[in-house]
Ligand SMILES: Nc1ncnc2c1ncn2[C@@H]1O[C@H](COP(=O)(O)OP(=O)(O)OC[C@H]2O[C@@H]([n+]3cccc(C(=O)O)c3)[C@H](O)[C@@H]2O)[C@@H](O)[C@H]1O
């Protein structure tokens with residue numbers, strides 16, 4: 245195995261093989277224990293219809309159901325956060341049906357995102373790129389989740405996991421901004437394994453991952469943007485040999501995005517120095 249590959253696997257905490265049932269139990273227990281330790285009343289999470297939020301949402305609801313059965317008042321608020329009408333809204337609804345959250349709310353991020361964009365154009369006289377606007381959508385979604393968390397003393401769940409963290413494929417302080425990461429240590433196919441164990445509909449389990457942030461390319465797959473498939477990233481994280489060009493691409497992205505996996509760099513830090 246490549247030396248950096250071993251270091252990355254250790255940082256991402258990915259195991260080459262998992263027992264799906266045990267991983268579900270461990271992660272539900274983590275959510276319950278942390279809710280108790282933090283004196284919070286439960287969780288909030290945006291549900292997109294994608295693999296990660298379907299899994300994290302289901303784990304949150306299982307945790308809340310158990311807390312309630314044990315006599316603790318807890319709630320999970322699932323948030324739909326479309327920009328206008330989402331092109332695959334039916335998948336988001338299927339995810340909500342599967343999760344069966346205690347409560348669900350809808351906040352359309354379009355007015356906030358577009359209002360922000362208008363004011364930006366007034367300030368600078370220049371338009372915002374579709375790519376940059378995509379990151380604004382992710383940060384408005386984060387803001388909506390923190391607004392709900394702040395009103396009800398909840399924790400914001402983040403869906404970051406090994407296969408996304410390693411490439412830094414998330415918006416800094418957008419979907420990367422959260423309080424608790426129940427999926428960390430899993431790769432993408434392991435997320436799907438847990439969903440299958442939980443009895444999720446097949447269409448949601450096999451769904452192609454998409455950040456879905458672009459006006460110009462709705463539903464563009466992550467693999468198209470990254471230029472590398474999750475199967476390859478997963479193989480790399482499970483310690484297998486992958487083609488050298490793929491390994492180098494993953495490692496380049498890992499090194500370039502280190503700043504996203506730390507608190508802001510301070511004058512006392514040295515991790516960034518070559
Ligand atoms: N070395 C460094 N040290 C400290 N900070 C550094 C830095 N380099 C950039 N930065 C800062 O980071 C910013 C760039 O990071 P960021 O704003 O995140 O932007 P960036 O990484 O350019 O874009 C986010 C990427 O994540 C993808 N994404 C986003 C959301 C969800 C998903 C998904 O899978 O669903 C994927 C999205 O498609 C895009 O490829 C710069 O504008 C700068 O402020």
Ligand SMILES: Nc1ncnc2c1ncn2[C@@H]1O[C@H](COP(=O)(O)OP(=O)(O)OP(=O)(O)O)[C@@H](O)[C@H]1O
Pocket residue numbers: 289290291292293294295296297298323324325326327330385403408419451452453454455456
């Ligand atoms: N349209 C949306 N509505 C609600 N939440 C969203 C939406 N888009 C993104 N999010 C939130 O941002 C997170 C990051 O998006 P990401 O695409 O990585 O995950 P996903 O959509 O759940 O799964 P996948 O990676 O398989 O598409 C989501 O898990 C979800 O919490």
Ligand SMILES: [Mg+2]
Pocket residue numbers: 292294295453454455456
């Ligand atoms: Mg998605």
